[in-house]
Amino acid sequence: MRTEINYAIALRQIIVLLLLVGAGSCSSLYKGRSALMRVEKGMSKDEVGKLLGTPDYRRFNDELEEWEYRRMITGGDAVVIVYFSGGRVAGMDSFEDNAPCIMELQTPPMPPRPQTPIYTRGMPEPEFANLLAKIKNEAFKDNQFALLKLAAEKKSFACNQCVGLMSIFPFDDDKLNVVRILAPQLADKENYGAIINALSFLSSEEKARRILGVPAK
Numbered sequence: 001m002r003t004e005i006n007y008a009i010a011l012r013q014i015i016v017l018l019l020l021v022g023a024g025s026c027s028s029l030y031k032g033r034s035a036l037m038r039v040e041k042g043m044s045k046d047e048v049g050k051l052l053g054t055p056d057y058r059r060f061n062d063e064l065e066e067w068e069y070r071r072m073i074t075g076g077d078a079v080v081i082v083y084f085s086g087g088r089v090a091g092m093d094s095f096e097d098n099a100p101c102i103m104e105l106q107t108p109p110m111p112p113r114p115q116t117p118i119y120t121r122g123m124p125e126p127e128f129a130n131l132l133a134k135i136k137n138e139a140f141k142d143n144q145f146a147l148l149k150l151a152a153e154k155k156s157f158a159c160n161q162c163v164g165l166m167s168i169f170p171f172d173d174d175k176l177n178v179v180r181i182l183a184p185q186l187a188d189k190e191n192y193g194a195i196i197n198a199l200s201f202l203s204s205e206e207k208a209r210r211i212l213g214v215p216a217k
Contacts, residue, residue: 043089083126090126122158122187159191163198172204
């Protein structure tokens, strides 16, 4: 009888211990939210590492780098991606799959994400910010347009990104040149109006309509 009682007590202690370990594990995941909210644009990699720790996955090319964290926001399969440009935070994305927090001794490894993320509506914002800065820093207009033409050979652009590049130049003729270069690469034709409205003169607006294939008013 005493042996059965001792066994029951020991079993109850094991169950309580497992519950405490599991609760602590889920709690640590929820603590990630406060650290996430402290990540700011312009932070260094060291500063992000101190807040979020070592990333689960890392991707980079010649100009950009991505750090991906799994199970950082909630008890579900949450994903946080931090984008770096020039060694500094240029952007961040976070989302979750709404999976419940499951107490288990071993978590199966998460499948790796594709090495190159797929973007369908223009250039990724961190990459665009880097291009915009490069063009602004060029002292000569010919060099600025040469950089833009080189980027337009391989990348697509959103209309608001076209407007951002047009804003570099003070005169409508140069703005129209930006439109000519990017017109074949614009991904959201429904937003052509933003490009037309970014011009100062009615004659320039008509030229932009002809470049973009928009019927005249």
